[in-house]
Amino acid sequence: MDTKNTKPTASASNLSSLTINKSLLSLSTTAPSSSDCNVAAASTLMQRSTVLPRPIPRIMQNFILVWLDANIDETKEDFKRLLEHLRHVVASITTFTDAEECFKFLNEIKKEKIFMIVSTELGRQVASELQTIPQLESIYVFCDNISFHEEWTKTIPNVNGVYTDIKTICQALEIDREQCDRAMISISLNGLDPLFMYTQLLKEALLEIEDDDKIDIKALVDYCREQDDIPEDQITQVEREYRNHTPVWWYTAETFIGPMLNRGLRQMDVDIILKMGFFMRQLHNHISELHCEQQDSVPEKFQVFRGQGLSMEDFENIKKNETGLMSFNNFLSTSRNHKTSLENFARPATKNLNSVGILFIMNIDTNICAKSSTSFAEVSQVGYHQKQEEEILFTTHT
Template sequence: MGCSRSVPADSSHSQHHPKTIIPSLSSSPIMYRKSNNIVKRNHRAQPHEIVQNFLILWLDEDIDEVIDEYYNSIQHLQQIVNTIEPFNDTDECVDYLSQLQNEKAFLIVSDTLCETVVPRIHHMTQLYSIYVFSHKQSGYEEWAKDWYKVKGVFTEIIPLSDSIRQCARHCDEDLVVISAVSSLNELESSFVYIQLFKEIILGIDFNEKKEINALVEYAHEKYADNDEHLKMINEFAREYRGNLDGNNKPIWWYTRECFAYHMLNRALGTLQVETLFRIGIFIRDLHRNIEKLHSEQSNDIHGSTTPITVYR
């Protein structure tokens, strides 16, 4: 998998399972706190609403108890993963996980449920990694060693989110290597499709101001509950002009691993036509930026016999 386990110092096993103090919210309706308001979402996230290649499922049977604690944790985790689905029912969580097709899931599970749910789902290809969460050392470190997808037993949200951040990077890299198609015929047709799409995008005479504003509006819709990414989107709206030199050039935005990076990777990997056209102007600018860098570097190394080191 590439992402490593967390190894807490204390491995004493507690016989009593206290309630987890960081809750999720009941599955119907799903609620997120926005400033002083409560924003209700009456459905689970659908594939077209997920803007990354992964999401978090949070399973805890005591999830309705401390809303503020939960909200603070969600805000921290959403700096990494935009879509977070809370569950207090194991069967519902397992059913939702089994229906994922093009996404990978990071599961946060309370210590009171881990021994029950992990054997049921560990084999599922949709499940990328598991994080056991408790408000104090619960002694499941030895048990976790038998399940390679369990990356650690955590008592605080910050080290847990750091572990997820590491796994998210590896997950994106893994999904780039693994093609989104399942046969050679599909691979050939998908390649032709991408080539045609690229030619169309590069041939469009964009109204840059209008298209950038439309992209910003689309990104606002997708990240409506994510304060951290909304700040980046607003920065993009203020600063981005598609310049190929200086600050704020397309490749700089892409390598920030912010909303533009995730939306583009997701759309290309799953061939989401709507998203590809919505971010078409950024794709065009990024293509031109890469072409320019390639031309400059080719001129620099012309005639040189020194091997080139590349990174991805």
């Protein structure tokens, strides 16, 4: 039930080189194995059920959380309390007691990443088959005895860990959610890419519209309340406090704002783009203002870094496009801190067999930037994570 890297590569406009760090490439050509009895048990379990596929709710985030447990009982107070904890991280949680119904649902997920909580009994039976789900990002095994289940979970690459309480699962989910949002950006490798052109034209049109904060914020808030996967406390925060903070602060804050905007641009979701058009416009203008203010203090040439995961398909396309143009269609967060980008974002992405850990090394020439329409700004003083990440934020279509 739905409970709500390594030759320089020229980039577009102002990025004069890009290095993909191949040392981070972690691949496996052998599918994870499981014992014959586990596979047989899973097959038997799935043959017992003949259920219709459950409809997929409209998803505004970059991921979906699924919980598979044969003993789920949503009428029990203990279970309600567990769901309440999880909803502080993920508003929409889809629960299943039947493995076949769950697999049918998972196979319908094509664009979002899947985070999955499994009980030890069902988890052990279906874990090997879960590896066939390309969108599966992480599995969290929920049990009463860690030592008893750690051994078999080591054979399953996507298992994030074995947990005995929901709070530690929530902490792991917070980290994985940030990784997921960072990886889910739109990259164009061809100046004639339709998505690049359409979003660029849309951006230019949106920049010409005048704001009416009161109307625009209300429209966004009302729209978000109609969705299933946006936490109500975050919606209320935007409703009450939007004018108290800058657009850069909201974009970098731990709310739905940044991920939802980038999802809209990545998916060319017109509903999201129109509802967030005022924020996109204000964020672009804020970056441009900061860019002008910081011009005298920025070195003529400098490096920034971005660590993230990329799908195998995107990674292969980048390799084929060596010396070609490359554009990030979203607002792009980078850092001057090499270690932060490498250790906190690129390396962790290698744990997933379906992705490649990438460290983008971007050489910025401000003389080239001055001739382009792309602005960037140092936002560590005005962003949510003040003084922590040495963050340089680029506007869209960099």
